[in-house]
Amino acid sequence: MIKPLFILALIVPFPVLYSSHFSPDFVVRYVNVDPNAVKNVEFAFLEGFESPPIAPKSFCYVDFATAEDYRRYRNSSRYENPPSFLGNVTPRNEHQYFVKVRDPGRLRIMYERIDLAKSRGFYGAFLDLADYYVYRLDEYPDAYERFVYAIENVTVYAHSIGLKVVVNIGSALRYAYDLNVDGILREVVYFYMGEPVDEEYVSVVLEALYAAKSRGLWVFVVDEAVNLEEFMYAYSHLRDFYTFITDGDYDHMPRRYEGTNKYYFPFSRLLLYFSS
DSSP, rough: OOOOOOHHHHTHHHHHTTTTOOTTTTTEEEEOOOOOOSSSSHHHHHHHSOSSSOOEEEEEEOOOOEEEEEEETOOOOOHHSSSEHHHHHHTTTEEEEETTTHHHHHHHHHHHHHHHHHHHSSEEEEOOOHHHGGTTTEEEETTHHHHOOOOOOOOHHHHTTTEEEEEOTTTTTTTHHHHOOSEEEEHHHSSSEEEEEOOOHHHHHHHHHHHHHHTTTTEEOOOOOOOHHHHHHHHHOOTSSEEEEOOOOOOOOOOEEESSSSSEOOOOTTEEEEEE
């Protein structure tokens, strides 16, 4: 689950933490941030780097499968007088509500988010929690098809105004084979909170990611590593994708390992992706 933060998280860490100390092996290519955190994404990037390696392409974060009452752009009346598309609280977060993703009212809000992204200069939209359909299967046996319908409708609308769409597929690897979007993101491949993932499952994940890439999709991968050895292993094995390795610290930018010239890249709620 991705949770980009706000403007301070976007601007402050860059000049404070290694604004010009990027390893030559890495460049920033994509960034994802909550659109309400910044009025002008280009300005924010320039504030962040003294001399950026390249200008990152920016994606607008969209809480696609849920409505979350802690977000700054929330409409409190929706929770006091809930619309028809707002469902029960999710099992993972008491401040997060299921939504009927293909409800016309909900889709209209998604289109408004896309319009906002366009107006603020974003390159595309990032739809989070696409695997939440699994929680809806008891109530809606065709929940996966409902999610695909909604995602592809949002994508068609985004494309109509010149924006791209990337989807966080989470555990739902089937999206990699048949979702018609511009890119997908998978969290966790080789490590989860510092623990190695079962090799057989890693093979299944990689097969899906390569299938998506062969279909022409951008493939973003986030993996979790708690030390330099894990970091280098994950990075060296994921170089075919846009890769980001995190140590679980979601609030800071790149830092060097003490006494070395090696860098690790905490995920940060900015969602920065690095590739060589």
